[in-house]
Amino acid sequence: MTLDVTGLRKTYESGDEALKGVDLTVDGSETTAMIGPSGAGKSTFIRCVNRLTEPTAGTVELDGTDLTALDDDGLRAARRDIGMIFQEYNLVERLTVMENVLTGRLGYVSAWRAFRRNFPPEDVERAYEVLERVGLADMENKRVDELSGGQRQRVGIARAVVQQPKILLVDEPTSSLDPETSNTVMRLLTEIAAEREVPVLINIHEVDLAVDHADRIVGLHDGEVVFEGSADDLGDDALDRVYRGGDPPESREPTASESEAVIEDGAANDSVVRDGVVSADGRAPDRSTSGGS
Numbered sequence: 001m002t003l004d005v006t007g008l009r010k011t012y013e014s015g016d017e018a019l020k021g022v023d024l025t026v027d028g029s030e031t032t033a034m035i036g037p038s039g040a041g042k043s044t045f046i047r048c049v050n051r052l053t054e055p056t057a058g059t060v061e062l063d064g065t066d067l068t069a070l071d072d073d074g075l076r077a078a079r080r081d082i083g084m085i086f087q088e089y090n091l092v093e094r095l096t097v098m099e100n101v102l103t104g105r106l107g108y109v110s111a112w113r114a115f116r117r118n119f120p121p122e123d124v125e126r127a128y129e130v131l132e133r134v135g136l137a138d139m140e141n142k143r144v145d146e147l148s149g150g151q152r153q154r155v156g157i158a159r160a161v162v163q164q165p166k167i168l169l170v171d172e173p174t175s176s177l178d179p180e181t182s183n184t185v186m187r188l189l190t191e192i193a194a195e196r197e198v199p200v201l202i203n204i205h206e207v208d209l210a211v212d213h214a215d216r217i218v219g220l221h222d223g224e225v226v227f228e229g230s231a232d233d234l235g236d237d238a239l240d241r242v243y244r245g246g247d248p249p250e251s252r253e254p255t256a257s258e259s260e261a262v263i264e265d266g267a268a269n270d271s272v273v274r275d276g277v278v279s280a281d282g283r284a285p286d287r288s289t290s291g292g293s
């Protein structure tokens with residue numbers, strides 16, 4: 001699998017030039033960490049890849065298919081190949097761990113099956129297998145709102161992995177977690193990348209976590225790639241280039257329309273889960289999430 005991004009630009013309606021022509025190739029089973037100060041464009045980049053945010057210009061090719069040229073149906077199909085893991089987990093709080101994980105299969109079952117919550121036995125089997133892999137064996141019937149932050153992020157990872165994606169895009173997976181749990185989550189992501197031979201692209205604020213866990217680091221500053229190399233190459237000069245003039249990291253609340261796009265994508269396509277029932281009408285589910293562990 002190869003993700004090939006060329007000349008990616010994003011100018012928001014506000015006039016903010018978040019990306020100023022970014023080129024990046026991600027392939028193999030390596031973990032790439034994208035670092036950079038707050039506002040550098042990391043989230044915008046990852047969201048432009050699967051078009052949760054529409055790029056202004058440039059191409060995003062996944063195994064040779066230009067995602068920017070796809071119509072809605074084509075994009076929906078292509079998104080099955082892209083697993084997303086979010087900062088705030090984007091889980092359905094009132095549903096169980098298993099129900100949340102199975103939403104990763106919604107793109108593969110008919111609307112009617114999804115409506116009946118009638119997933120094929122092999123999907124359920126795969127979900128059990130993945131839950132065990134992420135360390136949540138025997139927790140399938142717990143409600144997500146009973147879990148710690150670290151456990152929630154594991155559910156988020158399981159949901160993305162059960163989708164059998166060709167690439168995993170991960171947006172600030174550790175921002176709500178304590179340092180030890182952050183390390184565990186990063187280790188899990190890199191191990192999964194290697195085991196499943198799926199490349200992982202992770203936005204991460206903490207340079208230490210990037211250095212400790214990623215095979216490759218990409219530094220973004222003000223919408224441009226200013227560093228690309230291994231952790232060993234990331235010296236003081238490079239760090240200075242990436243972070244010079246940057247504001248201290250801070251998290252930005254998503255706008256209402258962003259939340260909606262995330263919800264739609266997080267539920268992976270036509271059908272979403274609402275009030276404990278999988279619905280096929282594409283309406284947004286209850287996504288009240290809480291951070292913290």
Ligand SMILES: Nc1ncnc2c1ncn2[C@@H]1O[C@H](COP(=O)(O)OP(=O)(O)OP(=O)(O)O)[C@@H](O)[C@H]1O
Nearest residue numbers: 012014016018037038039040041042043044250251
């Ligand atoms: N929906 C939006 N509308 C207008 N401007 C936006 C929007 N989202 C992001 N921006 C702007 O685009 C630029 C890049 O933001 P982005 O969130 O991609 O950066 P980031 O590196 O992910 O930052 P952080 O680490 O704080 O999340 C910033 O100037 C930001 O204000």
